[in-house]
Amino acid sequence: MQHDISQNTQGINAITKIRIIFSYHSLFRIKFCNFAVHFSIDTTNTKIPQAMISTLINHRTIRKYKSTPIAPELLTELLEASCRASNTGNMQTYSIIVSTDTEKKKALAPFHFNQAMTTQAPVVLTFCVDFNRFNQWCLLRKAEPGYGNFLSFSSGLIDTIIAAQNFCIAAESKGLGICYLGTTTYTADKIIEQLSLPNYVVPVTTITVGYADEEPAQEDRLPLEGIVHYESYKDYTAATIEKIYAEKEAIAKHKQFIAENSKETLAQVFTDIRYTKANNEHFSKVLLDVLKKQGFWD
Numbered sequence: 134m135q136h137d138i139s140q141n142t143q144g145i146n147a148i149t150k151i152r153i154i155f156s157y158h159s160l161f162r163i164k165f166c167n168f169a170v171h172f173s174i175d176t177t178n179t180k181i182p183q184a185m186i187s188t189l190i191n192h193r194t195i196r197k198y199k200s201t202p203i204a205p206e207l208l209t210e211l212l213e214a215s216c217r218a219s220n221t222g223n224m225q226t227y228s229i230i231v232s233t234d235t236e237k238k239k240a241l242a243p244f245h246f247n248q249a250m251t252t253q254a255p256v257v258l259t260f261c262v263d264f265n266r267f268n269q270w271c272l273l274r275k276a277e278p279g280y281g282n283f284l285s286f287s288s289g290l291i292d293t294i295i296a297a298q299n300f301c302i303a304a305e306s307k308g309l310g311i312c313y314l315g316t317t318t319y320t321a322d323k324i325i326e327q328l329s330l331p332n333y334v335v336p337v338t339t340i341t342v343g344y345a346d347e348e349p350a351q352e353d354r355l356p357l358e359g360i361v362h363y364e365s366y367k368d369y370t371a372a373t374i375e376k377i378y379a380e381k382e383a384i385a386k387h388k389q390f391i392a393e394n395s396k397e398t399l400a401q402v403f404t405d406i407r408y409t410k411a412n413n414e415h416f417s418k419v420l421l422d423v424l425k426k427q428g429f430w431d
């Protein structure tokens with residue numbers, strides 16, 4: 134369902150805005166839970182500033198790109214926005230490898246199962262969990278790092294993905310298109326070699342970015358009531374599952390997937406074709422071996 138967002142206006146009234154500006158410096162002394170009361174935000178007005186929301190709501194993955202390059206200053210601005218994301222302890226335990234060179238992108242392509250975006254996009258970014266830099270800083274400063282474990286990888290993974298998504302939103306807000314490549318974790322061992330990643334560095338996602346050369350229809354999403362639980366988790370029943378997935382199952386393209394793959398249901402297209410147990414187990418082993426080799430499984 135498309136939302137008409139163009140009519141919306143700002144949800145904080147003018148007086149409130151002025152109060153916020155004048156009170157900004159005292160904000161840090163105010164308990165966050167008092168925020169709405171203190172600034173008298175009109176919480177009944179759910180209309181909010183639209184530029185960013187509209188970028189988010191209009192998101193589509195872009196898989197075809199024009200050859201137009203991304204200006205270096207714009208790329209730097211997007212990377213700045215990416216690295217401004219919240220992150221665990223402000224340690225910034227990630228690195229971003231930027232590939233713009235045609236030959237370097239070609240070399241990466243097989244590790245992304247030769248998906249055309251890898252060579253067609255002007256910029257390919259490999260986002261890596263990186264404790265190598267932080268460990269080196271600790272050792273240089275007489276501090277003993279204790280990050281060769283799964284918990285550290287996991288916090289690095291969260292931070293890396295948040296930074297990646299910040300990049301995507303920033304890029305889309307500037308009129309660029311992006312595509313994530315999930316193949317990164319499938320072939321992390323090969324990408325490590327290709328990009329000369331040292332111990333404590335693991336590639337976790339790749340983003341292709343460039344100016345769109347297609348206008349894809351927007352993909353479906355599950356209805357919000359199927360995803361959001363208020364106060365506590367409400368487990369699903371067969372009836373609620375039926376309801377939540379009804380719209381997805383009714384989409385003509387999805388019915389076509391079922392027919393083309395000689396399956397009975399859309400769920401079977403996922404379990405038997407797209408994300409199979411055998412593949413999941415195989416690539417889990419690849420990733421676990423990578424974590425061990427790179428030092429995250431002491």
Ligand SMILES: Cc1cc2nc3c(=O)[nH]c(=O)nc-3n(C[C@H](O)[C@H](O)[C@H](O)COP(=O)(O)O)c2cc1C
Pocket residue numbers: 192193194195196248312313314315316338351352
């Ligand atoms: C972690 C992750 C990995 C993905 N990997 C791929 C990929 O390898 N190839 C691809 O074409 N799309 C990939 N996608 C894009 C998804 O297919 C896409 O986001 C999803 O179908 C919903 O479509 P939308 O982004 O246009 O709304 C990936 C997305 C995510 C978040």
